[in-house]
Amino acid sequence: MEDVCKSLELKQWWWFRANDTLWRKFLTVKYCQRSHPISKKWASSQSQTWKKMMTNKKEAEIHIQWRLHSGNSSSWWDNWLGTSHLASYSLQGGRPGNITVSEFWSSCTWDIQKLNNIAHAHMIPTILQVPIYHILQVPDKAIWKPTTVGYFTCASAWNVVRKKGPTLLTNRTIWHKKIPFKWSFCLWRSLRNKLPANDKVEVFGPPTVNRCVCCITAQAESVHHIFSIGHFAKTV
Numbered sequence: 150m151e152d153v154c155k156s157l158e159l160k161q162w163w164w165f166r167a168n169d170t171l172w173r174k175f176l177t178v179k180y181c182q183r184s185h186p187i188s189k190k191w192a193s194s195q196s197q198t199w200k201k202m203m204t205n206k207k208e209a210e211i212h213i214q215w216r217l218h219s220g221n222s223s224s225w226w227d228n229w230l231g232t233s234h235l236a237s238y239s240l241q242g243g244r245p246g247n248i249t250v251s252e253f254w255s256s257c258t259w260d261i262q263k264l265n266n267i268a269h270a271h272m273i274p275t276i277l278q279v280p281i282y283h284i285l286q287v288p289d290k291a292i293w294k295p296t297t298v299g300y301f302t303c304a305s306a307w308n309v310v311r312k313k314g315p316t317l318l319t320n321r322t323i324w325h326k327k328i329p330f331k332w333s334f335c336l337w338r339s340l341r342n343k344l345p346a347n348d349k350v351e352v353f354g355p356p357t358v359n360r361c362v363c364c365i366t367a368q369a370e371s372v373h374h375i376f377s378i379g380h381f382a383k384t385v
Contacts, residue, residue: 155205156306162202162209163301167291185226185247187234210234212294212309217279218287220251224267229289230279238272250289257283339372346370 165173166186180199181189187210191203215222215229228234229250253263259277268276292299295309319340323333338344347360347370360368368374 152307152311153303155310156303158201158205159209159212159306159310160301160303162205163213163291163293165202166209166213167293167301169288185223187223187226188236208310214292214294216290216292216299217250217281218284218289220249220254220281220283220289222250222289224248224250224253227289230275231294232275235268235272238269254281254283257281339376342372344372344375346372346375348372 164170165176176199177186180186180195187206189203191200210228211233213228214231215227217229222229223234225236225248226234227250248267253260253267255263258281259279261273261277264273264276290299293301293305295305296302323336323340325333335344342349360370363375
């Protein structure tokens with residue numbers, strides 16, 4: 150459940166960054182008038198929603214890449230390289246200001262002379278390999294890298310954030326496509342002793358039926374009794 154909530158939080162950041170909505174404009178005017186959202190830090194006077202977004206932005210941004218069209222992306226803070234934003238490769242504290250990527254183009258190609266002013270020499274070959282899909286009036290497009298089509302899905306975000314455990318033979322046997330879900334779920338609960346047998350129900354009060362109805366002689370009901378040592382289980 151925690152991973153599902155986390156994937157929905159990443160979706161919230163994706164909507165803020167990738168969609169030109171009234172909600173995005175409101176947050177930008179309120180919190181990011183003089184700074185880029187990536188460089189922004191949360192202050193105690195700001196909302197808890199914005200705090201949560203600031204907490205999740207680093208994890209979300211590594212999976213967002215900007216496809217260059219008109220070049221309106223931030224040259225310093227937006228991840229148009231595909232690996233990270235250009236600011237993460239800088240060892241100095243200086244910032245080039247609010248400069249867009251298009252200012253480093255010349256006739257729809259990269260201007261090496263201008264790139265030398267903001268990027269380290271070892272970064273120039275990487276930048277030159279970034280394609281430019283030049284369409285003058287079309288803003289740069291956010292691409293969600295975990296999916297093949299570039300659109301955000303909660304399933305892909307869940308696969309990114311979830312903590313994968315080892316694949317167990319028991320789970321592969323229980324959750325099989327040829328077994329009805331209700332029986333798989335029942336078996337999963339029984340293996341974890343989570344079925345409402347008498348030994349579980351009596352914690353909350355005296356049960357209505359205090360013996361196993363599948364046995365000839367009265368015996369206490371429990372998950373182990375029903376599926377292993379009871380009269381009906383042995384007969385099956």
